[in-house]
Amino acid sequence: NAGVTQTPKFRVLKTGQSMTLLCAQDMNHEYMYWYRQDPGMGLRLIHYSVGEGTTAKGEVPDGYNVSRLKKKKQNFLLGLESAAPSQTSVYFCASSYNRVYEQYFGPGTRLTVT
Amino acid sequence: KQEVTQIPAALSVPEGENLVLNCSFTDSAIYNLQWFRQDPGKGLTSLLLIQSSQREQTSGRLNASLDKSSGRSTLYIAASQPGDSATYLCAVIAYDMRFGAGTRLTVKP
Numbered sequence: 001n002a003g004v005t006q007t008p009k010f011r012v013l014k015t016g017q018s019m020t021l022l023c024a025q026d027m028n029h030e031y032m033y034w035y036r037q038d039p040g041m042g043l044r045l046i047h048y049s050v051g052e053g054t055t056a057k058g059e060v061p062d063g064y065n066v067s068r069l070k071k072k073k074q075n076f077l078l079g080l081e082s083a084a085p086s087q088t089s090v091y092f093c094a095s096s097y098n099r100v101y102e103q104y105f106g107p108g109t110r111l112t113v114t
Numbered sequence: 115k116q117e118v119t120q121i122p123a124a125l126s127v128p129e130g131e132n133l134v135l136n137c138s139f140t141d142s143a144i145y146n147l148q149w150f151r152q153d154p155g156k157g158l159t160s161l162l163l164i165q166s167s168q169r170e171q172t173s174g175r176l177n178a179s180l181d182k183s184s185g186r187s188t189l190y191i192a193a194s195q196p197g198d199s200a201t202y203l204c205a206v207i208a209y210d211m212r213f214g215a216g217t218r219l220t221v222k223p
Contacts, residue, residue: 033211041215042213042214042215042216043158043213044213058210059210059212092157099145100146100207101163102148103205105159106157107157108157
């Protein structure tokens with residue numbers, strides 16, 4: 001099992017550009033999550049999914065969109081439509097069998113917006 | 115709004131010492147609490163998960179306790195080793211998931 005994988009590992013964007021981060025898991029987990037980690041602030045939940053085609057907002061959802069397609073429910077995409085320097089961060093994806101089970105994390109994507 | 119605090123922010127101990135990391139939370143209506151380890155530039159590795167109905171969990175040299183009524187959890191590390199050096203994060207799962215900012219642990223040889 002690969003567990004949770006994230007693509008890409010690093011990315012540099014200019015302000016206003018768009019991009020999509022890909023998260024994939026091979027554990028058949030229903031729940032998938034996107035977090036951002038900033039120095040001194042811990043991890044904060046951006047959006048999460050409770051199953052194919054179902055997403056919900058987390059603590060810091062503004063400026064991000066997500067999708068979890070029915071045909072590829074093992075994938076969870078995080079989109080930035082118009083990147084801003086405030087979105088410079090490390091982004092982590094995680095998955096879990098359900099809400100009360102432990103979460104498994106991917107290796108992270110380091111995004112810099114200039 | 116759930117707030118999670120970890121004290122201390124950083125801790126340095128000599129090898130072999132037993133130590134305790136603290137995690138406190140403001141809302142006791144939780145599903146579970148999870149402790150993670152994060153090495154520099156890496157993702158999070160799950161250490162222990164405590165369900166809300168449990169009081170503690172053990173794995174090797176690690177023991178985590180949970181006291182919901184007081185809003186506290188502790189992670190006890192026995193006989194610390196230099197390889198234990200990392201940042202330790204606690205996360206509280208209720209209707210959402212909230213992380214503490216972490217404790218950066220350094221174990222000196």
